[in-house]
Amino acid sequence: MTMIKAQKGTKDILPVDMPVWHLMEKNAEEIFSRYGAKEIRTPIFEATELFARGVGDTTDIVNKEMYTFEKSERSLTLRPENTAGVVRSFIENGMHRLPMPVKLWYKGPMFRYERPQAGRQRQFHQVGVEVFGIKQPTADAEVILMAVNYLKSLGLNDLSVELNSLGCPECRDEFKLHLKAVLRPYLKDLCPDCQTRYEKNPLRLLDCKVPECQEIFSKPEIQEVIMSDFICEECAEHFNELKKYLDELKINYSINKLLVRGLDYYNRTVFEIKSNNLGSQNAVCGGGRYDSLVRNLGGEDIPAIGFAMGMERLAYLIGEKDDKKTTAFVVSNSPAEALKLAEELRKDGISCEFDLSNKKFVKQIEKASKTAKYALILGEDELAADKVTVKNLENSEQKTVFRQNVKSEII
């Protein structure tokens, strides 16, 4: 018999991992709802076309990373991200008639067919937020605040927020033209990746890691274009206001002109939150504004902004693993009596186990000390007197009390 193993790029989230996952989920609910966001759960697969139109058919995600399958002549795809799905649901359920900012948050598995490596899996989980209906930068500020405060609630403080503005489609196109124009003379000297980027996504050229390319980019005439404030007046004002809000809230951030994001739908504000402790996949959070996505997917003209975080990456940073012990373990030579006592406590909400395999007294105590906080000794003496000996396994203190007082003893 050959072993069936978890598939490449997938992982079991085991009982030892649960405390961290529960923390991430509980805090998402708690923090995001403070901002008025409501949870939404959308299907794990959608029409392939949703992602092609939503995420953008020039992106890697859509071109080579989707899990697509055919069923009854429909092309379906496992969601590689959740913004498109949430927008689809927003439109389909007429949420544009709700009072306007509509704030939604989600968590769940996403699927991307890539080579797994540190901080990257084929099935992974994201928590994210989408805010619809506000074009003003107050929404940008609030969304960034939600992200930062959520991370803080998880004890993650030393993360850096990077910010950029992509401008609107008009000013961005103009910038692309400028950039391509100055680079044209050097095109043949760029690395093959950069040559395809030149055609496909010129903005991505800038963070190429090949030294020869960097050398070319550092030429004065090219630097001038890169560093120029190419965005139009309106976009610039939007960005400045956002920065002002963040300054007033004392949120630390840095401007990264090279921050572009790989999904086609972004405009104006884009941001990432990074950690230095994650290896090469260092972004825990990525997000931005997508003012034309709702319309592009067939809805009203409604602006929106959101972010997503990789939960496995968060879990790695939070770190702490903690096996939760059961509260009580009944030690007794009478299984029937042990079962009765255990049930009494379980009814009162106390987690309780007892020996299911007729072990000797010493072995039962040993088992108790490994798995529980208290040993409840129920021997002949105790049974005769309707009492229980409660032993605290951490400090070895023990006390014999009446049966009905057991639960107050172990709080």
Add this chain to the structure above:
RNA sequence: GCGCCUGUCGUCAAGCGGUUAAGACCUCGGAUUGUGGUUCCGAUAUGCAUGGGUUCGAAUCCCAUCAGGCGCCCCA
């Protein structure tokens, strides 16, 4: 899709061409006749990812396959 590295018990591992394939932890059994975590004894890989080769002899060398890790691309 490309590059580099790795594959010995549930886990961490020693081993470097001739060993009965160390050791530790976990698990399980036993001893100490009702008190553990901190005692003692014992059990647990006929096999070193798989398939071929080289050799008198291979976990140890070579090749292929598979699996895992890391990096590039891209992304959370």
